[in-house]
Amino acid sequence: MKEPSGPPQHNDPEDRQSRTYEGWISVYECSTDFEADLVRDRLDEAGVAAVVLTQRDHSFNLNVGDMAPVHVMVRPGDERAARDIVNQAPLSDEELEAAAMSADVMAPDAHDPSAEARLDSGIEEISLDVPDDDEA
Numbered sequence: 001m002k003e004p005s006g007p008p009q010h011n012d013p014e015d016r017q018s019r020t021y022e023g024w025i026s027v028y029e030c031s032t033d034f035e036a037d038l039v040r041d042r043l044d045e046a047g048v049a050a051v052v053l054t055q056r057d058h059s060f061n062l063n064v065g066d067m068a069p070v071h072v073m074v075r076p077g078d079e080r081a082a083r084d085i086v087n088q089a090p091l092s093d094e095e096l097e098a099a100a101m102s103a104d105v106m107a108p109d110a111h112d113p114s115a116e117a118r119l120d121s122g123i124e125e126i127s128l129d130v131p132d133d134d135e136a
Contacts, residue, residue, distance in 0.1 A: 021053060021071075021073065023075070023076065024051065024053070024073035024074065024075060024076075025073060025074060025075075025076055025079050026053070026071035026072065026073055027050075027072055027073070027074050027079060027082040027083050027086055028071065028072035028086050029069055029070070029071050029072075030070050031069070031070060032070060033052065033054055033070055035070070036052045036054070036070040036071070036072050037052060039072045039086065040052050040072050042085060042086075043072070043074065043082055043085055043086075046081070046085050048074060048078045048081055048082050048085065049074065049075060049078065050072050050073065050074045050078075050082065051072075051073050052070065052071070052072055052073070053070070053071045053072075053073050054070045054071075055069045055070065055071075072086075
C-alpha cells in the first residue's frame with residue numbers, strides 16, 4: 001500500500017468534498033503528525049493560517065496508508081497560496097544543513113505559549129487563563 005505524502009492528487013468535486021472539513025480544505029496529506037506539523041509551520045512562516053487534522057488511531061499507532069490520514073487544512077481563501085507553497089521544491093540536504101548550522105541556539109522561542117496554542121488550534125484567540133467563578 002502506498003503511503004500518502006503530499007498534496008492530494010485528485011481534484012474532482014466528490015474527492016474535494018471529502019477533503020473539506022468545517023469549511024477548511026486539505027492541501028497536504030501524510031501519515032505522520034510530525035510531517036504535517038512541519039508543513040503547517042512552513043505555511044505559518046509564509047503567513048498562511050493552517051491547522052493539522054489527524055485521523056490517526058493513536059492507540060494502535062497506525063501510520064501507513066488510508067487508515068491513518070493526517071491533513072494540513074487551510075481556509076478556502078488561502079488554498080491557492082498554500083498549494084503554491086506546498087508544491088515548491090524541497091530544500092536540498094546542503095541547504096538544510098547550512099540553515100541548521102547558522103541557527104542561533106540561544107534565540108528566544110518564535111511564539112509565546114498563547115500564540116503557539118492559537119497556531120495549533122486554528123482559532124484567532126484562545127484564553128489559557130482559568131475562568132473566574134462569576135464568568136460561568
